[in-house]
Amino acid sequence: MKQLLNTLYVMTQGAYVCLDHETVKVEVSGTVQMQVPLHHLGAIVTLGNVMMSPFIMARCAEDGRAVVILDRNGKFKCRVVGKTSGNVLLRQVQYEAVRDRERSALIARNMVAGKVKNARQILMRGARETGNADESTALRKAGDILADALFHLKDVTDIDHVRGLEGEAANAYFQVFDRMVKEEDRPTFRMNGRNRRPPLDPMNALLSFLYTLLLNDCISAVEGVGLDSQFGFLHALRPGRPSLGLDIMEEFRSVLADRLALTLINRKQITEKHFEVRPGGATYLDDAGRKEVIMAYQKRKQDEFHHPILDQKVPFGLLPHVQSRLLARHLRGDLEHYTPVLYS
Structure with missing residues (x-):
């Protein structure tokens, strides 16, 4: 049975999501607000003016981990998709x-x-x-x-x-x-x-x-x-x-x-x-x-x-x-x- 992993929702405007080794960090105004082990996450969803480093986006795409970008009201904008996989x-x-x-x-x-x-x-x-x-x-x-x-x-x-x-x-x-x-x-x-x-x-x-x-x-x-x-x-x-x-x-x-x-x-x-x-x-x-x-x-x-x-x-x-x-x-x-x- 597949394990139910957490979804990280980042809603703080101006936040920055980056990768530090195998840990996801969320920073606001240069201060780390939270850290989550990458292997605990099944997806990352951002709402509004939230920035993500290209390294974490690439890593999530490579691992098949969903990255979804919504506007501040929750309207879908885009998904980060890696290379086509599957059968x-x-x-x-x-x-x-x-x-x-x-x-x-x-x-x-x-x-x-x-x-x-x-x-x-x-x-x-x-x-x-x-x-x-x-x-x-x-x-x-x-x-x-x-x-x-x-x-x-x-x-x-x-x-x-x-x-x-x-x-x-x-x-x-x-x-x-x-x-x-x-x-x-x-x-x-x-x-x-x-x-x-x-x-x-x-x-x-x-x-x-x-x-x-x-x-x-x-x-x-x-x-x-x-x-x-x-x-x-x-x-x-x-x-x-x-x-x-x-x-x-x-x-x-x-x-x-x-x-x-x-x-x-x-x-x-x-x-x-x-x-x-x-x-x-x-x-x-x-x-x-x-x-x-x-x-x-x-x-x-x-x-x-x-x-x-x-x-x-x-x-x-x-x-x-x-x-x-x-x-x-x-x-x-x-x-x-x-x-x-x-x-x-």
């Missing part, structure tokens, strides 16, 4: 599978089924936990729509039909998502469906930031097993889009991001004060909010989940890697189907 024959069968519309649709169907099933679990849990009968009814009705989508997915072999069912389920899910926020905090975190680029309310800003963190982990997992993150099955191919990273992320959105967002809000770890509203209505987490979210996300990744295929406990942070390996085994012909993670 070229695996990527070849991946490309062939993407071109095979029927096979591609079947893989996408299973991914969407995992996403919808996990999202429905979140809704049903919310319906049980709320003390308001009207809220419980609304959440259960949305859960019924997702159950209906699952029922129809089992017979679908067309990729556009798969995407249509996924869209209907996502729309129903986000129409009631803010009903799982405690009533006293709901005015702040009310959302009118999902919006992005830019997010227009605090809830969407929080979800977008968590999805960025999760996507970077999924891209690293996909590339770590030798697959091409640009060639996906559910998400259409577009220049610059990490389609397979987005595919793998779908079944984890509700488990690793959505549920965490609700926990942070309901425990008042994230409040109205953690957001900035820009001209035009764009809403983003502030520095304190991003720090709070990153710490909670890192902690969540340490929690364990019993994986039914492996029949053993796996940290949540390793699930993207495990699912990427299962997908690779399916593409090679070692597994008949790609089986998504189902959270219960």
Whole structure:
């Protein structure tokens, strides 16, 4: 089993990240603020005006350690990538599978089924936990729509039909998502469906930031097993889009991001004060909010989940890697189907 390594997030503006032998140093105004053994890190993520020495960037690229650069709001800017590695024959069968519309649709169907099933679990849990009968009814009705989508997915072999069912389920899910926020905090975190680029309310800003963190982990997992993150099955191919990273992320959105967002809000770890509203209505987490979210996300990744295929406990942070390996085994012909993670 792959070891779950830490991700170093550097958010202090003006910080400088460098390599001292086998230790990563973070300096601010010439003063060392922290040191971390390089072998403890699986990735380095910087936000905003953070500088990195070319030596540490080259070393991370050589080792296959992800280096991701985000702007101060958490928007993706670039990744540092080393020489192409992995099994070229695996990527070849991946490309062939993407071109095979029927096979591609079947893989996408299973991914969407995992996403919808996990999202429905979140809704049903919310319906049980709320003390308001009207809220419980609304959440259960949305859960019924997702159950209906699952029922129809089992017979679908067309990729556009798969995407249509996924869209209907996502729309129903986000129409009631803010009903799982405690009533006293709901005015702040009310959302009118999902919006992005830019997010227009605090809830969407929080979800977008968590999805960025999760996507970077999924891209690293996909590339770590030798697959091409640009060639996906559910998400259409577009220049610059990490389609397979987005595919793998779908079944984890509700488990690793959505549920965490609700926990942070309901425990008042994230409040109205953690957001900035820009001209035009764009809403983003502030520095304190991003720090709070990153710490909670890192902690969540340490929690364990019993994986039914492996029949053993796996940290949540390793699930993207495990699912990427299962997908690779399916593409090679070692597994008949790609089986998504189902959270219960």
